[in-house]
Structure formats: C-alpha cells, structure tokens
Amino acid sequence: MTTYVDGFITPIPNKNKEAYRKHSQKIASIFKDLGALSWVQCWGDEFPPNRSVSFQKAVDCQDDESVCFAYIVWSSKKERDAAMQQFCKMAQEMEFPALFDQSRMIIGGFETLVADGVWWR
Numbered sequence: 001m002t003t004y005v006d007g008f009i010t011p012i013p014n015k016n017k018e019a020y021r022k023h024s025q026k027i028a029s030i031f032k033d034l035g036a037l038s039w040v041q042c043w044g045d046e047f048p049p050n051r052s053v054s055f056q057k058a059v060d061c062q063d064d065e066s067v068c069f070a071y072i073v074w075s076s077k078k079e080r081d082a083a084m085q086q087f088c089k090m091a092q093e094m095e096f097p098a099l100f101d102q103s104r105m106i107i108g109g110f111e112t113l114v115a116d117g118v119w120w121r
Contacts, residue, residue: 002112003076004074004110005073006071006074006107008106009055010068011059011060011067011100012066012100017043023099031072031087035075036074039071039072042068044056044068055067059105060104080109
C-alpha cells in the first residue's frame, strides 16, 4: 500500500501558538473521521542559521512568528481526494479563526517513497 501525504509549512504568530494547537486538534478530529491515518503538527524549534534557503524564508516568517510544519497521512491519493472534497463542503459551514496569514502557507501533496513504521513506540 502506498500512502499519500499532504504537507504544510505555515508561519504562526507566537502569541497564537496555544489557539493554533487547539484549533488543530479540532481539525485533526474531523480528518480522522474522514479517514486520515495520521495528523501531525510540529512547532519550529531549531533551524540552522545563515542559510540561503530556509523554512523561515520560504514563508516570509516575521520576528514574532514561528514556523509550523504539519502533515496528514492518507491510505491513498484517492482516499485523500474524497476526504478533501467532503471537508471542503463541511468547511463552508465552519468558522475558522484568523490565527495566521494563509497566503504565506505552503501546501503540497506527496506520494510516499519510503515509510518504515513508527520508531518511537
């Protein structure tokens, strides 16, 4: 089985970290119900200095922001496409807090090349 992954890099104002965490937990529950195998949100902690390319530069991260790296794992692209279609319909009825500048979010879909389980168990 080849899984499919949606990846996101987002600049989040530091003052919104807790609100973003709570919002992400709510959205994770929805995606789980829609068939997501995994939902992971990570708050930026350590980045090499003086790089010509960086997570911060990619999303035009400001001094009062941190980079959030996130991904959703799906059983297949077909499952993901169906779930996203359902989510988009649901989202029209939902209110989303303005916790970050969505225009600077980077989003992409990825075919899994290598996945060797969960190592931290």
